[in-house]
Amino acid sequence: MSKAPKTVVSPLAPARFPDMLPVSGLRLATGHAGIKASSTKLDLMLAVFDRPASVAGVFTKSSTAGAPVRWCRKHLSKGKARALIVNSGNANVYTGKAGDNAVVTAAKGVAGLVGCRAGDVYVASTGVIGENLPVEKVVKVLPRVYKSLKAAPWHDAAVAIMTTDTFPKGASVTTEIGGKPVTISGIAKGSGMIAPDMATMLAYVFTDAKLPAGVLQSLLKVAADASFNSITVDSDTSTSDTLQLFATGQAKHPAIAKVGDPALRKFRQALDALCLDLAHQVIRDGEGAQKFIEIAVSGAKSTRAARTIGLSIANSPLVKTAIAGGDANWGRIVMAVGKSGQDIAETSLNISVGGHPVAINGAPPAGYDETPVAKHMAGQNVAIHVDVGVGRGKATVWTCDLTHGYIDINADYRS
Amino acid sequence: MSKAPKTVVSPLAPARFPDMLPVSGLRLATGHAGIKASSTKLDLMLAVFDRPASVAGVFTKSSTAGAPVRWCRKHLSKGKARALIVNSGNANVYTGKAGDNAVVTAAKGVAGLVGCRAGDVYVASTGVIGENLPVEKVVKVLPRVYKSLKAAPWHDAAVAIMTTDTFPKGASVTTEIGGKPVTISGIAKGSGMIAPDMATMLAYVFTDAKLPAGVLQSLLKVAADASFNSITVDSDTSTSDTLQLFATGQAKHPAIAKVGDPALRKFRQALDALCLDLAHQVIRDGEGAQKFIEIAVSGAKSTRAARTIGLSIANSPLVKTAIAGGDANWGRIVMAVGKSGQDIAETSLNISVGGHPVAINGAPPAGYDETPVAKHMAGQNVAIHVDVGVGRGKATVWTCDLTHGYIDINADYRS
Structure with a gap:
């Protein structure tokens, strides 16, 4: 009933298994x-x-x-x-x-x-x-x-x-x-x-x-x-x-x-x-993962609110597919922030990707140049920072992109 | 910046636009x-x-x-x-x-x-x-x-x-x-x-x-x-x-x-x-949709609980990819029921697909025959019924499968 799972090692795997210490007892x-x-x-x-x-x-x-x-x-x-x-x-x-x-x-x-x-x-x-x-x-x-x-x-x-x-x-x-x-x-x-x-x-x-x-x-x-x-x-x-x-x-x-x-x-x-x-x-080792994504949220009402916003972004299929496509699609990030249900200050929402601002105070930066952002998105590690401008709560969450590999593994897993 | 969206009509589209009546005023x-x-x-x-x-x-x-x-x-x-x-x-x-x-x-x-x-x-x-x-x-x-x-x-x-x-x-x-x-x-x-x-x-x-x-x-x-x-x-x-x-x-x-x-x-x-x-x-017209999925939930504590359970199933990437693969994967449905956080009676959880039981009282039916279920799953319309055995709340939700088409549309949308 089960097909053999894919045996190719994730492109995001560490180079080797670490040297590990015994634990007494x-x-x-x-x-x-x-x-x-x-x-x-x-x-x-x-x-x-x-x-x-x-x-x-x-x-x-x-x-x-x-x-x-x-x-x-x-x-x-x-x-x-x-x-x-x-x-x-x-x-x-x-x-x-x-x-x-x-x-x-x-x-x-x-x-x-x-x-x-x-x-x-x-x-x-x-x-x-x-x-x-x-x-x-x-x-x-x-x-x-x-x-x-x-x-x-x-x-x-x-x-x-x-x-x-x-x-x-x-x-x-x-x-x-x-x-x-x-x-x-x-x-x-x-x-x-x-x-x-x-x-x-x-x-x-x-x-x-x-x-x-x-x-x-x-x-x-x-x-x-x-x-x-x-x-x-x-x-x-x-x-x-x-x-x-x-x-x-x-x-x-x-x-x-x-x-x-x-x-x-x-x-x-x-x-x-x-x-x-x-x-x-x-x-x-996320199924089908091609990119390792860090999402740091700050300026939220609380740590819990920041984590909820972060996970809302990290779980959004539209954000994850955009990143798979190398697209710094800040509109999708805004959408995911919005659907989290947490308090935010729309006019002081700031988003950066790889350290490069893609939204400042709720709008694209004047004279926005996509080049450095696109270069960052082309790499294996993607860093997103979102400040929602209402408090001091912060949290960081991690996810991977949503790719054809995920569909392959999960749609074709049994037959 | 934007590529033209796909113009192929969804395979689930109605045969034609309906005859529609004017509204006076x-x-x-x-x-x-x-x-x-x-x-x-x-x-x-x-x-x-x-x-x-x-x-x-x-x-x-x-x-x-x-x-x-x-x-x-x-x-x-x-x-x-x-x-x-x-x-x-x-x-x-x-x-x-x-x-x-x-x-x-x-x-x-x-x-x-x-x-x-x-x-x-x-x-x-x-x-x-x-x-x-x-x-x-x-x-x-x-x-x-x-x-x-x-x-x-x-x-x-x-x-x-x-x-x-x-x-x-x-x-x-x-x-x-x-x-x-x-x-x-x-x-x-x-x-x-x-x-x-x-x-x-x-x-x-x-x-x-x-x-x-x-x-x-x-x-x-x-x-x-x-x-x-x-x-x-x-x-x-x-x-x-x-x-x-x-x-x-x-x-x-x-x-x-x-x-x-x-x-x-x-x-x-x-x-x-x-x-x-x-x-x-x-x-x-769901992005990349190949199958129209109806999920009926009964036996929940309330209508709201039933809808929450239904949407937890309908939003699960693992359920949606399983259906895309034509797989009546009841383990993934159980998982999605569980993560909804709603009250359920594990030993009286019943799941059917296309009217065929795939789980009776929390376990696969004796002598389970996958053939009629697989035949149902191969079609364009998939019907799932879940009874969680704790009350009278019921609700029906609808979704589509998660396919390579969704990734194509959303990962390659802008360039």
Whole structure:
């Protein structure tokens, strides 16, 4: 039923997978469970924490969230994790009672090996919707996968969670808390905010910091808003979107009780930057993407208003097709600002593209010269700045263009 | 700067322009003002009422609405109209003070010929954004256009307001109020909910009914919600969208004071049907459209919730590309239902395509046979029904598929 997804790598992909650091107290393994049609493709990723890790998570707001998301939400309140199991090739969404049973079976399978409760095992699935997950294939290979746990097989882990992605996504950084070194490493998958047949956005971030679950959750929420919640490929929201942050507590820094602790400043910046890096990689793998687009909005009533305006521009098919065509079409940007429903000052609306003004105080600049703008639009990176002139709220969002490639992938995906 | 829009007629166009009836007390004329690049194209439409007509209107909710929309809103409270002037080729949006002046100049030009106040002249413009309207060209040809007023040059009137449209749109019906015959005739333009360079949705409906402006406004609001507010091509909202209803009062029926008057039943039905007919024609001219899609939602908490769910499906690029590919991809429909944020009962979600169930109580039917569904999807008309199982709210919305044609038109429109 499914045709093979395109295997050409996105033109916006990074040159190579980054060098990534191990996280003390975390081991990873991958395997072939045979869920993906191709038996040579990795489709299973297992993460095990030597000791209980603190955990935080943000999940899809969809009212049709899948069985694994419901499982994770249910157990997150305890704030502890011993393992994470992710399969690709099947999303285990809309599979009724069988879907819930499959989650329990997978969690129990891992728990038996690790020696923990099933509720301490986080589960995610990504792939085809509405087909039963052959969880027995997962259970069968688990012992062998468990035996192969290693400190840092990041590249394979990032590959094992891919579906329509054209490249694996990872990022790693060292920072400090209270003068003691701390590592953060994360992987993500997603090629479009979602393509619910064979995709979804998943991101897992691991650190050796020693932080209680409540602090992690606060940090993650802020990091997510400025990164994964500020990107869009096609405005569609997955039934399985998941971002989780695990902290093994192996770092040697002093105890942190509150998210407001000044000792967290550098860690917070590093986490925000790492989440943004991963989110940008998702956009760079956007279905059919030819251009990476940054939309900065300022002068709005609030940060939230600025983000709403930014996403209204980023989600507009007319703006995205104009950029695909290399057209600095400010009329379409004005339209998208208008449909956002946010307060703006029409007579002080300013728009620039690549730093070149295309609208000043709500009208084209006198003697407007399109040449430098057209040159900027011809490149792979397009930067749009919109000031709506009513306040101090600002936000930046990222998207890609809407091209024939998107239609090819999504109109011809199944046959 | 602009390339000529595609001139191939939409494959979903009606076989021919309908036979349309004159409306007593209304005369129409068209002209060439030379605003469109091609000097042979009609770009001016004038409607004059022999005596003051009652008027109602609903306009774009965009916060960047154009100068003509602001003019119409301002004068609508008086509820009277003597004339309507519409140009195509230039939207007079984001043209600052010059734009407001152009509206006044056009209104005064018409008022001088008709012998009325400028405020009794309604004005609309559709076309390129951000370029000054050469209103002097309008004023110059107005006397000649005024002399050519006739009872029912509907086809030319519908052509004169076209921009990227590939066919003129009109509908006409006779009904009755209190046993006396009443006529309703209307024209519309739009090819996409909007393409703000050279498009926008405009619709003008005229009747000889004798109805006060307050009653007209209530009738129009209801008719608009179930028609023009229930269609979407690409989720983008124009800066100029306008729907107006004019009543000349020449019909011989008894006076009507309230919108709840039972004598209005047939008129209301006829008006609703005519607005729906025009709205469907706009969808049939959707940019790149190859399929006409009806999405009926039932079982929602309210009518509003049902419409929100329907529009979430209709606006999903993943649903629209799946349909373009002839794929009855119910996973994408589930995703779009989920992202609407409305209450649903996951275990009693039912979806059918062309009357064939594709999901029963939240899962694929046992022994699901794709053959009849695939056959339905191969046709030009696609019907989707979704029951979300929580209430009695229902609504139907209409859209078209998302194809390479849309990308061609919008990515290559300017160069």
